[in-house]
Amino acid sequence: MSAPKFSTLTSRCVVLPVQDVDTDQIIPARFLKVTDKLGLGEKLFCDWRYLDDGSPNPKFVLNQPEARGAQVLVAGHNFGCGSSREHAPWALVGFGFQAVISTMFADIFKGNAVKNGLIPVVIEPAAHAALVAQRAGQPDLEITIDLKSQTVSWLGQMPLMFPIDPFSRTCLLEGVDELGYLQKFQKQAEAHEAAHA
Amino acid sequence: MERGLRTLSERVGDAALHLKPGFQMSSSPKTLFQKIWDSHVVAEEPGAPTVLYIDLHLVHEVTSPQAFSVLKERGLKVRRPGRTVATMDHSIPTKGGYEAADEPGRIQLRLLESNAQANGVRIYGLDSVQRGIVHVIGPEQGFTQPGMTIVCGDSHTSTHGAFGSLGFGIGTSEVGHVLATQCLLQRKPKTCEVRIDGALRPGVTAKDIILAVLAQIGVGGGTGHVFEYTGAAIRALDMEGRMTVCNMSIEGGARAGMVAPDDKTFNFVNGREFAPQGAAWDKAVAHWRTLPTDAGATFDKTVTLDASTLEPMVTFGTNPGQGVAITQPLPQPSSLADANERAGLEKSLAYMKFEAGKPILGQPVDVVFLGSCTNSRIGDLRAAAGLLKGRKVAKNVRMMVVPGSQSVKLAAEAEGLDKIFKAADADWREAGCSMCIAMNGDQLSPGQLAVSTSNRNFEGRQGKGGRTVLASPLTAVASAVAGRIADPRPLMS
Numbered sequence: 001m002s003a004p005k006f007s008t009l010t011s012r013c014v015v016l017p018v019q020d021v022d023t024d025q026i027i028p029a030r031f032l033k034v035t036d037k038l039g040l041g042e043k044l045f046c047d048w049r050y051l052d053d054g055s056p057n058p059k060f061v062l063n064q065p066e067a068r069g070a071q072v073l074v075a076g077h078n079f080g081c082g083s084s085r086e087h088a089p090w091a092l093v094g095f096g097f098q099a100v101i102s103t104m105f106a107d108i109f110k111g112n113a114v115k116n117g118l119i120p121v122v123i124e125p126a127a128h129a130a131l132v133a134q135r136a137g138q139p140d141l142e143i144t145i146d147l148k149s150q151t152v153s154w155l156g157q158m159p160l161m162f163p164i165d166p167f168s169r170t171c172l173l174e175g176v177d178e179l180g181y182l183q184k185f186q187k188q189a190e191a192h193e194a195a196h197a
Numbered sequence: 198m199e200r201g202l203r204t205l206s207e208r209v210g211d212a213a214l215h216l217k218p219g220f221q222m223s224s225s226p227k228t229l230f231q232k233i234w235d236s237h238v239v240a241e242e243p244g245a246p247t248v249l250y251i252d253l254h255l256v257h258e259v260t261s262p263q264a265f266s267v268l269k270e271r272g273l274k275v276r277r278p279g280r281t282v283a284t285m286d287h288s289i290p291t292k293g294g295y296e297a298a299d300e301p302g303r304i305q306l307r308l309l310e311s312n313a314q315a316n317g318v319r320i321y322g323l324d325s326v327q328r329g330i331v332h333v334i335g336p337e338q339g340f341t342q343p344g345m346t347i348v349c350g351d352s353h354t355s356t357h358g359a360f361g362s363l364g365f366g367i368g369t370s371e372v373g374h375v376l377a378t379q380c381l382l383q384r385k386p387k388t389c390e391v392r393i394d395g396a397l398r399p400g401v402t403a404k405d406i407i408l409a410v411l412a413q414i415g416v417g418g419g420t421g422h423v424f425e426y427t428g429a430a431i432r433a434l435d436m437e438g439r440m441t442v443c444n445m446s447i448e449g450g451a452r453a454g455m456v457a458p459d460d461k462t463f464n465f466v467n468g469r470e471f472a473p474q475g476a477a478w479d480k481a482v483a484h485w486r487t488l489p490t491d492a493g494a495t496f497d498k499t500v501t502l503d504a505s506t507l508e509p510m511v512t513f514g515t516n517p518g519q520g521v522a523i524t525q526p527l528p529q530p531s532s533l534a535d536a537n538e539r540a541g542l543e544k545s546l547a548y549m550k551f552e553a554g555k556p557i558l559g560q561p562v563d564v565v566f567l568g569s570c571t572n573s574r575i576g577d578l579r580a581a582a583g584l585l586k587g588r589k590v591a592k593n594v595r596m597m598v599v600p601g602s603q604s605v606k607l608a609a610e611a612e613g614l615d616k617i618f619k620a621a622d623a624d625w626r627e628a629g630c631s632m633c634i635a636m637n638g639d640q641l642s643p644g645q646l647a648v649s650t651s652n653r654n655f656e657g658r659q660g661k662g663g664r665t666v667l668a669s670p671l672t673a674v675a676s677a678v679a680g681r682i683a684d685p686r687p688l689m690s
Contacts, residue, residue, distance in 0.1 A: 022516065024656070033302055081450060084260070111367075111371070189378065
């Protein structure tokens with residue numbers, strides 16, 4: 001069983017600099033009645049993205065021309081807070097995103113993201129503000145994320161290191177599957193159970 | 198994949214897999230969290246997260262279908278069905294019966310039943326008199342015990358920390374990991390002491406404590422940390438109050454919140470169906486008494502609050518950290534120096550249709566919701582009914598009372614609480630998550646304002662376009678009676 005692989009990515013970006021975006025906004029609860037992972041990209045940010053009549057809200061960033069094909073989301077501080085729903089990264093990946101850049105991610109979201117090949121890239125507030133400002137004047141600005149060197153860069157910006165759990169990085173680079181990894185510890189788990197029975 | 202797996206373990210060799218670093222540190226003072234963590238380490242490889250043993254896995258219909266699918270695809274079964282408990286809560290109707298749920302909801306409920314049956318997992322189905330919200334029935338049935346590691350595909354698993362256990366929410370991939378292996382890969386979080394000194398004044402409750410904590414630290418303030426709630430005000434709370442506090446730890450960004458177990462904890466657990474009995478009980482209590490944080494143990498950070506200064510709290514914005522004392526005016530965006538925070542506050546006030554600087558008291562209310570894993574236990578219903586008795590819900594207000602479990606419902610009916618709610622024109626329902634997450638048809642209409650005892654006031658959380666003010670059961674009842682956001686204290690003689 002193979003997990004999603006990731007090495008480098010160069011792509012235009014969508015900027016949604018709202019802070020404390022919760023997973024209810026990323027994918028509202030009424031879409032959680034699925035029993036698979038399909039079709040959630042259509043519902044990503046549903047209540048911000050569509051007007052009451054179901055038509056796209058032209059003011060929302062995902063509906064602007066430069067969003068088409070963008071694989072990087074530049075988000076605000078504390079992205080993905082609230083509910084643990086993994087439907088949030090499923091919806092982001094379903095839309096086509098492969099990375100989210102923020103100054104901080106909520107813990108559960110961050111864990112769910114990497115398990116779905118979605119890279120949470122944390123950069124300093126100053127660099128984040130500079131990126132948002134530069135992108136405002138340059139809608140087709142491309143961002144490069146290199147997981148091997150753990151760097152993110154864009155035009156005029158030298159590569160910036162970003163932190164990522166080394167195990168998550170290895171899993172993403174090599175397509176290692178966490179469940180497969182965990183299964184190797186069944187003897188130790190049995191020993192733990194025997195010791196604590 | 199195989200190549201990657203071997204690389205990781207070849208690097209260290211088998212001997213390292215048996216390391217249990219926690220046991221080497223047994224002489225130095227430890228926190229409650231550290232003790233539970235250390236005693237659940239199954240293995241640690243350099244460069245990899247800890248393999249942590251999970252004692253109790255709670256499962257519900259919304260976050261488990263894709264995890265069971267992974268097991269099926271790989272020909273795996275649930276490894277420890279006896280440590281796994283399933284219930285139906287999110288999608289279920291509160292009017293009773295499958296026919297009230299929509300088609301996708303029905304499919305999800307039936308799938309949970311068949312997945313549980315195929316794996317020998319205990320399930321509290323729709324016809325069970327013990328069915329209820331996962332975080333209500335865990336403690337109620339005695340599954341939740343001090344010292345345990347407890348997970349669920351649900352962020353409010355932090356509730357169980359009230360018993361001195363380590364309970365935290367996980368994603369669906371991790372639900373699959375625990376189903377298949379009874380283990381999880383986890384990095385050790387930092388610890389944060391949340392010390393609540395002093396004594397609460399009348400009309401101020403556990404819910405007001407946690408809303409005040411969240412207003413102080415913000416929704417991201419606990420990220421990367423596990424909270425341990427300490428101090429006189431926490432010790433004075435009953436188990437239900439402690440559950441309310443721990444429940445909303447995640448709203449501050451902390452995956453888990455804990456309270457050291459004491460005699461109140463043991464008395465609550467004692468005699469419940471799945472609690473240890475006889476000699477096993479005595480042995481368990483002896484162990485549980487060793488769990489509280491040692492004198493001299495340190496936390497990575499500390500937050501303090503004086504309970505005696507607190508008033509009833511309400512939220513005014515679109516995240517649980519946006520709260521104020523009910524008598525205070527709404528904050529001014531211009532008072533915030535940070536541009537992003539200012540924009541966030543402006544956006545929240547605009548969504549809520551509230552005006553900066555104005556009082557929140559007196560805002561007209563359309564709906565009052567008494568329920569959710571935060572405030573739907575028998576003590577919550579008693580407190581609410583006590584204040585509502587002899588009064589009526591205002592004509593323009595719809596009040597829903599949704600017990601946290603069918604057991605709570607039956608207990609409330611045995612005490613006649615249902616009669617008080619019905620006499621006041623409140624709607625008395627079957628157990629479930631209901632309008633906290635609005636997946637089952639119980640929801641706000643666009644623009645409606647609810648005073649809710651639940652845990653999240655995110656945009657659209659209780660129905661698209663709905664506006665939520667989080668509050669205690671007492672404040673909810675006072676607001677239902679007034680038809681406006683109201684302070685419960687004047688009603689309390």
